[in-house]
Amino acid sequence: MLRIAIQKSGRLSDDSIKLFKECGIRFESGSTGKLKSLSTNFPAEFLFLRDDDIPGYVEDGVADLGIVGENVLVESSKNVRVVHQLGFSKCRLSLAIPRSTQWNGVQDLQGRGIATSYPRILGNYLQEHGVEAEIHEISGSVEIAPSIGLADAVCDIVSSGSTLLSNGLKEVEVIFKSEAVLIGSNQLSNEKQVILESLLFRINAVQAAQSNKYIVLNSPVEAIDQIAALLPGMKAPTVVPLKTEGWVSLHSVINENDFWTNIVKIREAGAEGILVIPIEKMVY
Numbered sequence: 001m002l003r004i005a006i007q008k009s010g011r012l013s014d015d016s017i018k019l020f021k022e023c024g025i026r027f028e029s030g031s032t033g034k035l036k037s038l039s040t041n042f043p044a045e046f047l048f049l050r051d052d053d054i055p056g057y058v059e060d061g062v063a064d065l066g067i068v069g070e071n072v073l074v075e076s077s078k079n080v081r082v083v084h085q086l087g088f089s090k091c092r093l094s095l096a097i098p099r100s101t102q103w104n105g106v107q108d109l110q111g112r113g114i115a116t117s118y119p120r121i122l123g124n125y126l127q128e129h130g131v132e133a134e135i136h137e138i139s140g141s142v143e144i145a146p147s148i149g150l151a152d153a154v155c156d157i158v159s160s161g162s163t164l165l166s167n168g169l170k171e172v173e174v175i176f177k178s179e180a181v182l183i184g185s186n187q188l189s190n191e192k193q194v195i196l197e198s199l200l201f202r203i204n205a206v207q208a209a210q211s212n213k214y215i216v217l218n219s220p221v222e223a224i225d226q227i228a229a230l231l232p233g234m235k236a237p238t239v240v241p242l243k244t245e246g247w248v249s250l251h252s253v254i255n256e257n258d259f260w261t262n263i264v265k266i267r268e269a270g271a272e273g274i275l276v277i278p279i280e281k282m283v284y
């Protein structure tokens with residue numbers, strides 16, 4: 001059985017639970033105050049923890065796998081491996097200074113005080129840029145540090161920038177980009193490795209489905225080749241005759257990123273009645 005640590009409540013929790021549900025793995029979530037929960041249909045037990053504790057538990061082998069932000073993983077500096085990128089909880093770690101202060105570059109911070117919850121990532125960044133500054137480690141509400149005179153700048157997580165703005169700060173430099181990752185212990189038994197492989201198979205099927213759409217359209221017979229070239233699909237599009245002479249229905253799969261660019265050309269080629277349908281799982 002695999003023990004999988006996920007955040008009890010916070011910005012990683014909902015998407016972590018959703019991922020396992022979409023993989024068809026059933027368990028009771030931690031919102032009921034439970035600390036752990038056994039899946040009823042997959043050989044896994046879920047542990048609900050604070051995200052900061054997860055890399056340590058995985059390193060110690062208390063948990064086999066865990067989900068954390070790359071920011072927390074790198075800051076923790078624990079001996080664990082990234083098993084899979086998960087693509088959610090995207091955010092960045094940035095330097096910010098009071099809005100009225102001029103910014104010419106990171107050298108401006110030479111000899112200054114910077115408040116952060118990420119002393120290790122910030123320290124490495126400053127060292128790489130040859131800047132010596134005083135790092136004040138604080139665990140929360142970093143953004144108020146300049147206004148209370150604790151620091152000249154902050155280094156904090158940003159997603160929209162609205163928290164910085166409401167504290168009179170401006171973002172001046174992104175120093176680290178983060179998303180959620182599945183981390184794993186370096187010493188999994190063969191049995192656990194086999195369960196991990198089957199979990200990764202499911203995660204890949206869910207992620208492929210999310211980035212692709214099923215597309216159905218009507219095409220004049222003479223436009224089939226031109227439209228098919230724009231919709232290569234997994235092998236080749238399916239072409240089914242319509243009852244109306246001279247027309248076919250063409251079915252294929254398209255990557256979401258290519259959709260808006262290709263759809264214009266597909267219509268120009270003569271396609272009509274274009275349907276775009278979500279895919280639930282996709283196995284190559």
Ligand code: ATP
Pocket residue numbers: 007008009010011012049050051052068069070071072089090091157158159160178179180
């Ligand atoms: P805990 O109580 O578990 O210690 P926390 O308060 O430290 O939680 P959260 O604010 O829930 O952490 O953030 C968890 C992770 O989500 C962060 O480490 C980061 O990777 C990511 N994250 C943080 N802020 C955002 C945001 N605004 N948008 C998206 N992802 C974010």
Ligand code: ZN
Pocket residue numbers: 050051052
């Ligand atoms: Zn935390």
